[in-house]
Amino acid sequence: MAFGSEAGQGRLVRFALASAWRRSRYAFHSGVLYRWRHLGPVPDRLLIAPTDLRTADPTIAHDIYAGRYVFSGEAVDVAGFSVFEIEAPSRSWAAALHGFGWLRHLRASELTVSRSNARALIDEWIRFQKSHDPVARDPVVTARRIASWLAQTPLVLEGCDHGFYRRFMRALTRQVRQLRRVVHDVPPGRPRLAVTMTLAAAALSLADQNRFVRQASRLVDQELARQVLPDGGHVGRNPAAVLDILVDLLPLRQAFTARGLQPSPALLGAIDRMMPMLRFFRLGDGSFAKFNGMGETQLGLLATVLAHDDARGSPLRNAPHSGYQRLEAGETIIVMDTGAAPVPALSAEAHAGCLSFEMSIGRQPLVVNCGIPGPNALALRRLARTTAAHSTVTLNDTSSCRFLTGGLLAGRLGEIIIAGPGMVESSRQEERGQTFVTAAHDGYVGRFGIRHERRLFLPREGTRLDGVDSFTSPNGGPVARGGKDGFAIRFHLHPAVKASRIKAGQAVLLVLPDGSGWEFEAAGHDVLIEESIRLSDIRGSRRAEQIVVYGRAMHADAVHWHFEKVAEGGPRRRSEAGETEMLGFDEGDA
Known part of the structure; x- marks a missing residue:
């Protein structure tokens, strides 16, 4: 394509119009006039707790208990206030806070107060939700929060009182229904795939959701077909996407098995194609080559995901669909x-x-x-x-x-x-x-x-x-x-x-x-x-x-x-x- 040509301007205009249409649909589907489409009873129990493959650091639990929250390289001391009342220093910090991924650190700690601390923080989030930062309502952040709550239910719900259990289930169900309303309006690519995988995990985890299991499974299959290329790379060309998707896709496969259901061929095929790409992008020090937005490699997380690779074969040399080549001889890797x-x-x-x-x-x-x-x-x-x-x-x-x-x-x-x-x-x-x-x-x-x-x-x-x-x-x-x-x-x-x-x-x-x-x-x-x-x-x-x-x-x-x-x-x-x-x-x- 010519640089700065009319063709390039045409791409921009088409994308701008499509984005505006998607935003208008999102505004309608997330509004009060559309909520009636997904009303219904609250499930009375959880059937499974999906696995969280992300690595945990128990020392972070000590910081959280002391009221110190460090996300995206920025630290905030709440000094006796609720962390959900303060003004976030940045959008990325707010997204990490409201995504609740830090619950896994509480679960990994041996502090006796971890359970009560986790329940208190979730209760605070539920109590202050109407005044939350708008980032908290972002579909991707909502999906991350749902996935974190589901994965950490052994920490949060074990030994809790009936009142908290009902508040938790109502809040969880409400957020799942919000995602169902807007799933087709989420930006394409990894955000939409993350939302569909979370909806599938929620349908498998909550009781009496058989219809939604089938629906969410179809959505996941459609997004995997759009985004995972024949050689296992991601259509956005960021090597990090392969690892990020597998971190959620592998537990989803386990969740289907735990419910006695067979994962779809599309899901299994995507995993089989992506696993070799993890080795394809690795250099000699174990980290991924830095292309197209790839940051520092989480080596512990990568090792955890690679442990699920049954083939354990040599990496690919040629990834023509993803647009990468690998050369390897002696100690040299390119x-x-x-x-x-x-x-x-x-x-x-x-x-x-x-x-x-x-x-x-x-x-x-x-x-x-x-x-x-x-x-x-x-x-x-x-x-x-x-x-x-x-x-x-x-x-x-x-x-x-x-x-x-x-x-x-x-x-x-x-x-x-x-x-x-x-x-x-x-x-x-x-x-x-x-x-x-x-x-x-x-x-x-x-x-x-x-x-x-x-x-x-x-x-x-x-x-x-x-x-x-x-x-x-x-x-x-x-x-x-x-x-x-x-x-x-x-x-x-x-x-x-x-x-x-x-x-x-x-x-x-x-x-x-x-x-x-x-x-x-x-x-x-x-x-x-x-x-x-x-x-x-x-x-x-x-x-x-x-x-x-x-x-x-x-x-x-x-x-x-x-x-x-x-x-x-x-x-x-x-x-x-x-x-x-x-x-x-x-x-x-x-």
Whole structure:
């Protein structure tokens, strides 16, 4: 798709109209005039409590008991007030509070007051619900709250009095009915799937809900068919989506079994396809490669989900439907983005990182993308989505995607992608343990008439990666003269990697934490080291460096570069300055 073209404007108009229609339906279905459609008696009991696979930290229970609530990196001390009466410091903090996911920490603690504390907090929420932050009524937050209440019923209901039991069941049933009214009006993608999975879990957990079990199961099947691709990736292209969906889908499968019901083939098939993708996205340190909104990997949660993988096979190498490639040889693992931008409705988290890659050596990340910051760092989040924040090529200091930012429209629709790579061609060849991957995109064709192609070659030993970035006209010919053709090839380095220029600026020596040495070189081009940043939604930002090769496509239509291992890791010692030094390796040896 042409960048900034009439086609891109047409996509925006169509999405805006569809969003407005969906919002109007939501306003009607969530209003008082429609509530009569879902009136009925309150179920008198719960049949099962779905499993919560999310990891729990008992120490957080101590903070909650002391009136200290830490969500999304922000801490609030309630100082004797109800936590549901205070003004939330941010939307993400309020969503975490009203989602009640923190109940699992109370259950994991050994405090004798955990049960009474959990019941008191739920009672407070019920009592103050009319004055809650509007975030509490968001369908996704409501779904998270219902799922948390259901999963933690052994903590909340065991030993409770009859009055609390009835209040709890009335509040739970009312929220489930609210979700049923608006399920078709929830934004498409992961939000709608999360709501449908919660409705299915609620129907299985509550008594006398057979009709709703069938209805919710059909909705889950429909959303899985729309969102889970044939190779197991998610249509929104965020690796985190695979883990997030499985965290709720696996307990849902167990809930069907606990009720003596057979999960649908669509549900079982989605799980079977997604499980291998968890291993596909993992680098050598166990974390997911950071593409399209992927933040820090919850390694404990990932291990818990992988324990449910019956196949336990090798990861996929090629995910053509999701738009990713995996290269693996020796200790080297590479994951490359070879996919087009998602449709606007699913692109609020997507990045302009087409043809970028991440690379690890053993358990050590070497080449990375910048990652994402916390949810409240809007300026950094915008920076993280640009092409320059990824290990790929930028042309004329612009991104390969165009984002809707600022203004009333962005506030209503989100900062979606309205234009970007629409045609991404990729191919893969494997021969005798060697892997060749070639991919090209048209994200810059509309503005600059330049098509970017990247080729990677990884031999069986895994001790060298060869790459070529080439620039052509849309028909494959030379780049037209007189146009804007300045390029920058960026390779962001992990903060633990130490970089220094060698060979009179023609190469860069890279020293990894274990002391091993790698050399980067781009034949015939100066290689620069510039500042970079490593963003994290958990650990905060860290200073890093990046390798950059500048040039003009008209003069250099193909840039050949390589990473090559030049020294093994060895024993290390502490210098007097406290820095780690490697024995037996001299930069001059490179």
